[in-house]
Amino acid sequence: MTLILLFIVSIPLFFLNFFWKTIEGILNLRKFDYKIPGPPTSPILGNVQTFRNKSTVELNQIFLDAAEKCRNSKSNYMKYRILDKLFVLPLDGKSAAILVSCLDEFSDSPNPIDIFPFIKRCALDIICSAVMGTKVDAQFDHNHPYVNAVEEFSVLVIQNAINPIFQIPPLFWLLGYQKQKEECIKVMKEFSMNVISERKAALDSGEIEKETRKRKMNFLDILLKESSLSSEDVRQEVDTFMFAGHDTTTSSVSWACWNLAENPEVQEKVYKELVEVFGEDEDVTYEKMSKLEYTERVLKESKRLVAPVPMVQRKLISDLEIDGVTIPAGANISISPMLIHKNPEVYPNPEKFDPDRFLPDEISKRNAFDYIPFSAGLRNCIGQKFAQINEKVMIANILRNFRLEPCGVTKPALEPIARPSNGVPVKLIRR
Numbered sequence: 001m002t003l004i005l006l007f008i009v010s011i012p013l014f015f016l017n018f019f020w021k022t023i024e025g026i027l028n029l030r031k032f033d034y035k036i037p038g039p040p041t042s043p044i045l046g047n048v049q050t051f052r053n054k055s056t057v058e059l060n061q062i063f064l065d066a067a068e069k070c071r072n073s074k075s076n077y078m079k080y081r082i083l084d085k086l087f088v089l090p091l092d093g094k095s096a097a098i099l100v101s102c103l104d105e106f107s108d109s110p111n112p113i114d115i116f117p118f119i120k121r122c123a124l125d126i127i128c129s130a131v132m133g134t135k136v137d138a139q140f141d142h143n144h145p146y147v148n149a150v151e152e153f154s155v156l157v158i159q160n161a162i163n164p165i166f167q168i169p170p171l172f173w174l175l176g177y178q179k180q181k182e183e184c185i186k187v188m189k190e191f192s193m194n195v196i197s198e199r200k201a202a203l204d205s206g207e208i209e210k211e212t213r214k215r216k217m218n219f220l221d222i223l224l225k226e227s228s229l230s231s232e233d234v235r236q237e238v239d240t241f242m243f244a245g246h247d248t249t250t251s252s253v254s255w256a257c258w259n260l261a262e263n264p265e266v267q268e269k270v271y272k273e274l275v276e277v278f279g280e281d282e283d284v285t286y287e288k289m290s291k292l293e294y295t296e297r298v299l300k301e302s303k304r305l306v307a308p309v310p311m312v313q314r315k316l317i318s319d320l321e322i323d324g325v326t327i328p329a330g331a332n333i334s335i336s337p338m339l340i341h342k343n344p345e346v347y348p349n350p351e352k353f354d355p356d357r358f359l360p361d362e363i364s365k366r367n368a369f370d371y372i373p374f375s376a377g378l379r380n381c382i383g384q385k386f387a388q389i390n391e392k393v394m395i396a397n398i399l400r401n402f403r404l405e406p407c408g409v410t411k412p413a414l415e416p417i418a419r420p421s422n423g424v425p426v427k428l429i430r431r
């Protein structure tokens with residue numbers, strides 16, 4: 001009898017324990033509710049109704065937790081030094097060339113092909129070799145355990161951000177997602193840890209020469225040189241770069257392809273520029289990339305039209321007054337590059353795709369904060385130079401080989417990274 005009683009009492013306690021964090025979070029948020037103008041919030045549910053299928057308060061929390069962790073990381077300062085080095089890595093023209101050969105199979109087919117997964121696997125290959133100095137060959141080996149784990153985990157993170165059901169730990173667990181998440185993390189951790197240990201051993205034994213002028217170092221080598229970092233610190237940094245780098249680049253290149261497909265006259269101008277700069281020479285060099293001025297404007301305009309990171313989050317450390325409304329210190333706020341980029345006072349006819357908005361004269365008329373695809377301030381994107389050069393390499397390879405024709409419709413999904421909801425459905429016409 002006592003056992004049964006104990007069992008009955010323990011069930012609500014068990015659930016209260018699971019829910020406590022959620023309840024605490026809601027109570028904390030409600031402290032600020034009444035001071036902030038905007039859609040009314042209901043008890044317990046808060047803004048869930050308003051944000052359902054759009055963005056969520058939970059989404060904010062995920063970003064805030066990540067930012068908090070990063071802020072406390074001891075290698076934070078170091079990242080800024082690494083940035084320059086990451087930029088001078090040899091260009092990865094090989095991965096982009098593989099992308100072309102993978103797409104070639106579908107060229108001139110009467111059926112449309114979604115090129116989004118191809119771009120994603122190429123971005124993963126590029127980032128893996130730049131960050132870890134290793135190959136996962138995602139473009140060939142679609143069943144590579146690391147690649148599968150990264151993809152599965154990304155889906156779970158997105159679901160976690162947009163689906164309030166995922167915020168209820170017992171449900172998350174009961175539906176089997178917790179186990180799936182843990183397995184993905186295990187595979188990813190083991191993979192990066194193995195790469196780190198092997199690289200460390202090779203560096204220590206002299207099998208791979210330490211920093212030399214001949215061999216440009218990858219991100220992992222630079223981290224391993226920092227004696228203050230434990231292997232776990234290094235792993236966390238590597239994983240951050242992997243995750244911050246590959247989905248964002250995928251989104252950006254995908255939208256550039258889509259916008260080019262939808263704007264054939266712009267696409268032809270890019271192709272003309274590529275022919276002028278490359279001629280018959282296949283080699284991808286920094287010099288050639290710097291000459292692709294029109295292509296650069298196209299990529300910038302594409303990130304204006306669809307910001308790959310639609311929102312960034314901050315926690316206010318002091319009161320902030322905007323237009324006579326005070327937002328109190330401690331509030332979580334979202335800043336939306338997506339909305340800022342569509343301000344008609346700054347960008348007339350904002351839905352129009354017009355790369356000439358990024359001619360030097362036009363840029364000089366605007367405030368620097370009118371265009372923030374990589375965010376702004378101290379915590380802006382650390383990989384932006386690296387990202388921009390790789391975007392160019394991928395677009396140059398695709399467009400030199402294919403003409404893109406749009407098929408169907410695709411829209412930015414309201415997720416932490418603006419994935420095209422319907423992929424990038426195009427016809428590939430061989431040049």
Ligand code: HEM
Pocket residue numbers: 070240241242244245246248249252308309312313373374375376378379380381382383384386387388
């Ligand atoms: C087109 C591609 C990319 C876009 C649009 C993009 C955009 C962003 C944005 C908006 C942030 C948030 C900053 C904030 O909270 O204010 C960010 C952070 C970050 N990005 Fe990128 N990113 C891209 C590619 C990359 C790449 C390729 C890497 C690594 C090689 C990278 C590494 C990072 C890191 C480490 C952070 C966190 C910085 C910090 O917290 O100090 N990103 N990125």
